[in-house]
Amino acid sequence: xNQNELLRVEELHISLxxxxxxxxxxxxxxxxxxxxxxxxxxxESGCGKSVTSLSLMRLLGKGLEISGGQxxxxxxxxxxxxxxxxxxxxxxxxxxxxxxxxxxxxxxxxSSFSPLHTIGEQIMEVVRLHRKVSKxxxxxRAIELLDKVGIADPAQAVDxxxxxxxxxxxxxxxxxxxxxxxxxxxxxxxxTTALDVTIQAQILKLLKDLQQEMGxxxxxxxxxxxxxxxxxxxxxxxxxxxxVEHGATRAIxxxxxxxxxxxxxxxxxxxxxxxxxxxxIEGSVPNLFERPVGCAFNTRCTEQQRDACQQRxxxxxxxxPxxxxxxQGTAAVVSNDVGVVNSSDVIHSVACHLIHTExxx
Amino acid sequence: xxQMIIKRMVSALAMLTVLSMIAFVLIQLPxxxxxxxxxxxxxxxxxxxxxxxIEEIRDKLGLNExxxxxxxxxxxxxxxxxxxxxxxxxxxxxxxxxxxxxxxxTLVFMTLVxxxxxxxxxxxxxxxxQYSIGDHAISLLGYIGLAIPxxxxxxxxxxxxxxxxxxxxxxxxSPVMQDAxxxxxxxxxxxxxxxxxxVVLGTAGTAFQIRTMRATLLxxxxxxxxxxxxxxxxxERKVIMKYPVRMALNPVVSTLGWExxxxxxxxxxxxxxxxxPDMGPLFLNxxxxxxxxxxxxxxxxxxxxxILGTLISDLLLMLLDPRIRMGAMKA
Numbered sequence: 001x002n003q004n005e006l007l008r009v010e011e012l013h014i015s016l017x018x019x020x021x022x023x024x025x026x027x028x029x030x031x032x033x034x035x036x037x038x039x040x041x042x043x044e045s046g047c048g049k050s051v052t053s054l055s056l057m058r059l060l061g062k063g064l065e066i067s068g069g070q071x072x073x074x075x076x077x078x079x080x081x082x083x084x085x086x087x088x089x090x091x092x093x094x095x096x097x098x099x100x101x102x103x104x105x106x107x108x109x110x111s112s113f114s115p116l117h118t119i120g121e122q123i124m125e126v127v128r129l130h131r132k133v134s135k136x137x138x139x140x141r142a143i144e145l146l147d148k149v150g151i152a153d154p155a156q157a158v159d160x161x162x163x164x165x166x167x168x169x170x171x172x173x174x175x176x177x178x179x180x181x182x183x184x185x186x187x188x189x190x191x192t193t194a195l196d197v198t199i200q201a202q203i204l205k206l207l208k209d210l211q212q213e214m215g216x217x218x219x220x221x222x223x224x225x226x227x228x229x230x231x232x233x234x235x236x237x238x239x240x241x242x243x244v245e246h247g248a249t250r251a252i253x254x255x256x257x258x259x260x261x262x263x264x265x266x267x268x269x270x271x272x273x274x275x276x277x278x279x280x281i282e283g284s285v286p287n288l289f290e291r292p293v294g295c296a297f298n299t300r301c302t303e304q305q306r307d308a309c310q311q312r313x314x315x316x317x318x319x320x321p322x323x324x325x326x327x328q329g330t331a332a333v334v335s336n337d338v339g340v341v342n343s344s345d346v347i348h349s350v351a352c353h354l355i356h357t358e359x360x361x
Numbered sequence: 362x363x364q365m366i367i368k369r370m371v372s373a374l375a376m377l378t379v380l381s382m383i384a385f386v387l388i389q390l391p392x393x394x395x396x397x398x399x400x401x402x403x404x405x406x407x408x409x410x411x412x413x414x415i416e417e418i419r420d421k422l423g424l425n426e427x428x429x430x431x432x433x434x435x436x437x438x439x440x441x442x443x444x445x446x447x448x449x450x451x452x453x454x455x456x457x458x459x460x461x462x463x464x465x466x467t468l469v470f471m472t473l474v475x476x477x478x479x480x481x482x483x484x485x486x487x488x489x490x491q492y493s494i495g496d497h498a499i500s501l502l503g504y505i506g507l508a509i510p511x512x513x514x515x516x517x518x519x520x521x522x523x524x525x526x527x528x529x530x531x532x533x534x535s536p537v538m539q540d541a542x543x544x545x546x547x548x549x550x551x552x553x554x555x556x557x558x559x560v561v562l563g564t565a566g567t568a569f570q571i572r573t574m575r576a577t578l579l580x581x582x583x584x585x586x587x588x589x590x591x592x593x594x595x596x597e598r599k600v601i602m603k604y605p606v607r608m609a610l611n612p613v614v615s616t617l618g619w620e621x622x623x624x625x626x627x628x629x630x631x632x633x634x635x636x637x638p639d640m641g642p643l644f645l646n647x648x649x650x651x652x653x654x655x656x657x658x659x660x661x662x663x664x665x666x667x668i669l670g671t672l673i674s675d676l677l678l679m680l681l682d683p684r685i686r687m688g689a690m691k692a
Contacts, residue, residue, distance in 0.1 A: 090597040098592060098594035099595075106589055114586045115682075116681070129594055177589075
């Protein structure tokens with residue numbers, strides 16, 4: 001784990017426990033998150049991005065288990081490193097981090113609040129769980145938070161019930177609840193998917209403004225590359241439980257390397273470009289029971305495939321600086337160790353046999 | 362809110378009026394009347410009544426008036442608190458009913474308490490430990506409880522208690538206390554006996570409510586707000602009790618009125634089978650003897666209990682769920 005990293009996910013495996021053995025859902029992914037950085041996890045539904053995000057808080061649903069790897073969290077004040085993957089989901093140590101240091105906002109603002117309790121009560125509860133404050137102070141804090149996320153008339157709104165809020169307001173309130181204890185990491189699992197496009201833009205702006213003001217790091221889970229370009233510093237593209245490409249947002253958008261990333265980017269409709277049909281990627285994600293042998297993308301890849309594509313899962317490895325790649329078409333391997341990153345720039349790495357031509361011995 | 366309650370009360374009154382008409386007609390429906398029943402009884406004893414004598418009784422009791430006149434007379438007296446005269450008991454109906462009512466009310470209330478106090482925790486347990494041995498065992502017992510008719514269950518318990526303990530589980534009092542005036546001792550004696558009819562009356566309802574609680578809670582446990590509550594760092598047990606359990610209580614509470622109906626309609630048969638001194642045997646006898654004012658009053662009492670129960674469950678629901686409360690305020 002690097003000194004400047006808050007969170008380091010190392011070779012994380014998550015599997016679905018079933019009667020007949022277990023099924024891998026997340027297949028050994030690694031990434032790091034620096035202080036104040038926005039990292040986007042991108043992929044189609046079922047690629048394991050939501051499961052990964054839930055595992056960071058140990059909130060995996062029934063049957064899903066972390067079956068290997070580490071989730072290291074460095075406490076920003078004390079500097080102590082905790083392996084979240086080694087804790088029990090209801091352990092006191094885990095509960096102390098949850099909601100305080102690592103907070104989360106969810107996909108469906110409509111159902112993320114209990115309809116029977118006021119918004120204020122549900123925010124105050126988080127404050128009182130982690131801070132020794134009086135009920136009155138917690139209430140003041142809730143009003144302050146609601147004001148911060150742009151809820152009009154927060155002193156009144158604090159006593160309202162969720163059904164009196166619109167979808168956008170509820171997502172704002174959800175953000176207020178997540179930020180109640182100034183978390184250092186905010187996990188946002190498709191926070192705008194359920195909202196109208198105009199509201200979506202407002203919420204994203206709010207998140208970005210709050211991030212700059214409060215300095216937390218955000219893990220932003222989405223399937224929408226358009227949002228990634230606006231929000232993220234760094235992107236990890238996921239496919240069937242693996243990270244297939246990882247790099248700075250700029251690099252990913254300007255010089256996508258993995259065939260899957262390229263196709264994803266082509267699928268974004270562009271203003272001013274007249275298209276008869278929306279571009280889509282042929283085929284669909286294989287279901288988890290029928291994971292292809294070799295590269296998981298080999299059933300949909302349109303490139304000229306090599307033997308290795310059918311035989312081995314490609315490893316995520318760094319590529320040479322962009323210029324070189326553009327000129328030569330293929331990149332030389334600079335390092336196998338993705339973890340050693342110069343703090344100022346992010347190594348662009350990709351998991352594809354077509355790019356890393358030399359087979360690793 | 363208060364406006365809402367008043368509204369509900371008014372509609373309850375209208376409901377009662379309609380019900381009283383139906384009840385009155387229904388009681389009159391079987392062939393014959395009290396005069397026939399009386400003559401029948403007399404003839405069993407060897408005495409013979411002439412047609413004139415029977416007609417005379419009819420005249421005296423007002424049974425020859427048209428039905429609507431009889432109804433109006435009865436209803437207007439009823440509103441003024443005069444429930445009429447029981448020909449069978451030779452006492453005012455209100456005295457007969459008042460004697461039996463406390464026992465019925467106690468029985469109904471105890472059964473409700475029994476039902477919910479057992480069903481809610483068991484439903485929670487079953488949902489949290491879905492498919493565990495405990496869950497399966499409770500489900501099995503529940504199915505048996507649902508499947509056995511009340512009177513059958515009562516008979517089985519009566520049989521078992523006399524075979525194994527040599528005592529009768531029937532009745533509500535020990536022989537010593539049977540005719541004693543109400544006292545603390547008598548109350549304790551009743552409590553010692555009442556659990557048998559309570560179990561008989563409550564088992565089916567309990568089984569049903571366990572299913573309801575289990576199913577709703579299983580639904581609620583998968584909702585996003587539960588994960589969101591866990592994400593705050595709250596202890597798992599507290600999360601479950603504060604959010605999904607609270608939500609799952611709503612359908613359970615809303616069936617309260619309906620559950621009350623079930624208990625009340627089951628009570629007469631159980632009362633007869635177990636020879637309880639409640640309104641059950643009284644009701645059956647009044648129908649057999651065509652003692653119409655007594656029967657009418659009893660039907661009305663049962664109806665009032667059901668309507669009150671529904672009203673109470675609606676009010677409770679409003680108390681529990683802000684969405685319903687506010688919907689009611691706007692309406």
